Amino acid sequence: MEFYDAFHGPGMVPAIEGDVAYYVRRARTARGPVLELACGTGRVTLPVARAGIEVVGLDLSAGMLAIARRKAAAEGMRATFVRGTMTRFSLGRTFRLILIPFRAFQSLLTIREQRACLDCCRRHLAPGGRLILNLFDPRLEFCVHGESEVISRYRAARDPVTGREARLVVRRRVNDALAQILREEWEYTVRDRRGAVLKRGRRRLALRWSYRWEMAHLFELCGFEVESCDSDFRGGKPAYGREQVWVVRRRGRR
Numbered sequence: 001m002e003f004y005d006a007f008h009g010p011g012m013v014p015a016i017e018g019d020v021a022y023y024v025r026r027a028r029t030a031r032g033p034v035l036e037l038a039c040g041t042g043r044v045t046l047p048v049a050r051a052g053i054e055v056v057g058l059d060l061s062a063g064m065l066a067i068a069r070r071k072a073a074a075e076g077m078r079a080t081f082v083r084g085t086m087t088r089f090s091l092g093r094t095f096r097l098i099l100i101p102f103r104a105f106q107s108l109l110t111i112r113e114q115r116a117c118l119d120c121c122r123r124h125l126a127p128g129g130r131l132i133l134n135l136f137d138p139r140l141e142f143c144v145h146g147e148s149e150v151i152s153r154y155r156a157a158r159d160p161v162t163g164r165e166a167r168l169v170v171r172r173r174v175n176d177a178l179a180q181i182l183r184e185e186w187e188y189t190v191r192d193r194r195g196a197v198l199k200r201g202r203r204r205l206a207l208r209w210s211y212r213w214e215m216a217h218l219f220e221l222c223g224f225e226v227e228s229c230d231s232d233f234r235g236g237k238p239a240y241g242r243e244q245v246w247v248v249r250r251r252g253r254r
Helices: 019-030 045-050 062-075 111-124 212-221
Strands: 034-037 055-059 080-083 095-100 125-136 154-158 165-176 181-191 197-208 224-230 243-250
Touching: 019 045, 019 095, 019 125, 034 045, 034 111, 045 055, 045 062, 055 062, 062 080, 095 111, 111 125, 111 212, 212 224, 212 243
Parallel strands: 034 055, 034 095, 055 080, 095 125
Antiparallel strands: 125 243, 154 165, 165 181, 181 197, 224 243
16 A cells, blocks of 8 residues: 555556546536545545545545545645445435546446446436546457466556665466456565565455446446547547546436
8 A cells, every 4th residue: 555656656557648637637527526436545536636626535445545635635635535335335415527547447346236336326426427437448368268377567666755665566367257357466575775675465456357348238227328438548449458438428317
């Protein structure tokens, strides 16, 4: 958690480059309050608040929310943070725009959970309100059933104040092609400025991949109308193996 912002900052994840500026632009044109689900430490919520827009961030992690609140207080920004799950939240109000950035929707591993999230979103959107969410578009070679060879992919980040460096390395990946779920095991190491190991541990990640037509049908089933699906945050046309950036509108008045 200490290095979360560093690992997700500009340039660290090229596939989502420019997403924060994109969400801020969409929030400005929404002309009303914004809700971000799985807001984490406020990577998107705080820039939206900085733009003078009323925003609420929801996340399940109390630790992440504490960091987000400290960052908001340090800048004197008005942003509300709420602890909750994106499949069962009830805030007693509606929003003009709901955001689910950085593939957070893919942490919902079943159709039941996906529908529960979308149903909650629909109930919390004002008539004509929009939902924007981002997924990765699955590349078939990465979705082959079974255990993949050890992947040498890693990320490294340094804290400019303490000089500590953290490194994440993928140690294991197993794909369940039937359930469309990938499970990765990451090893992280934190070292001081002299290279001595301060902390070492492992974390697990599970994501469900969804295909474009699958998502289009899911949105229709849950009462949304698809406005667009781009392959990046610059309005790129849909493209295999890139990103899915969905903009959907709430249908109906109830």
